[in-house]
Amino acid sequence: MTVDSYLEIERIKIIKKNLSETGIIQHMPEKSYIDKMLDEREEMTLEEDFSVCIFDDFSPPGEMLTMVAICKTKEEAEEKKRDLEKNGSVVYIYPPKQK
Secondary structure (H helix, E strand, C coil): CCHHHHHHHHHHHHHHHHHHHCCCCCCCCCCCHHHHHHHHHHHHCCCCCEEEEEECCCCCCCCCEEEEEEECCHHHHHHHHHHHHCCCCEEEEECCCCC
8 A cells, every 4th residue: 555545544544533523424334355455356357358457465455356357268367367376466357348
């Protein structure tokens, strides 16, 4: 996490606290780590193509996936996954969104 993103998160927390204390909002819950992970998965899911993503379990929730390839076919995505796994990477393939 960069200093700028950390400061932005802290700024948002302060705003939420102030709004809550003034009664403007009753409760504004922060997203759980599961929500963040689901949102990230949704971001990595493309409309028409398969996305190949490396998983980094040392990163914070919501920042664990890195898209490394966009493939037209499942076979192409699986081939890319096999190549990446040879290097010890944890790799996921996300199919296109359902229409």
